[in-house]
Amino acid sequence: MSxxxxxxxxxxxxxxxxxxxxxxxxxxxxxxxxxxxxSQRRLVRYTPSSELMxxxxxxxxxxxxKLDLSATLPIGWLRNIDxxxxxxxxxxxxxxxxxxVVFLYMLCRDLISPEADSIRQLQVSFLTCYYISHCYxxxxxxxxxxxxxxxxxxxxx
Numbered sequence: 001m002s003x004x005x006x007x008x009x010x011x012x013x014x015x016x017x018x019x020x021x022x023x024x025x026x027x028x029x030x031x032x033x034x035x036x037x038x039s040q041r042r043l044v045r046y047t048p049s050s051e052l053m054x055x056x057x058x059x060x061x062x063x064x065x066k067l068d069l070s071a072t073l074p075i076g077w078l079r080n081i082d083x084x085x086x087x088x089x090x091x092x093x094x095x096x097x098x099x100x101v102v103f104l105y106m107l108c109r110d111l112i113s114p115e116a117d118s119i120r121q122l123q124v125s126f127l128t129c130y131y132i133s134h135c136y137x138x139x140x141x142x143x144x145x146x147x148x149x150x151x152x153x154x155x156x157x
Contacts, residue, residue, distance in 0.1 A: 049096050051100040052105070058071045099137070103133050104130060
């Protein structure tokens, strides 16, 4: 414990304050377009890709609620394809980053119908969205389509 009175303020050092004042750079006014947004606070939070994939699985389960779908099943499809591409040399690092999962979600949100009749039909639609994600934001110039196909569903793909 300290012997100092908690209501007592520390001594003000005039010399130190003046030296800080003279050494400080002038403050620039913010750009006019930023003034309107300054009252809005944004919270940017890092979210691991595994958490985002879990959310994507729950989204698909809710979107296709008439199917008996586990939220982890679509994530298994993604991980299987990602591992296949890694082990066969089609990509040097995992595609399943936070940004790619968010992009995949945006595609799924717009392209996957809640009227899917079967898990197989959902899988075809989901893996087509995943292939589009790979082609659009992937690091490689081309990806094979075979790991993204469900059975012999080349026409549906």
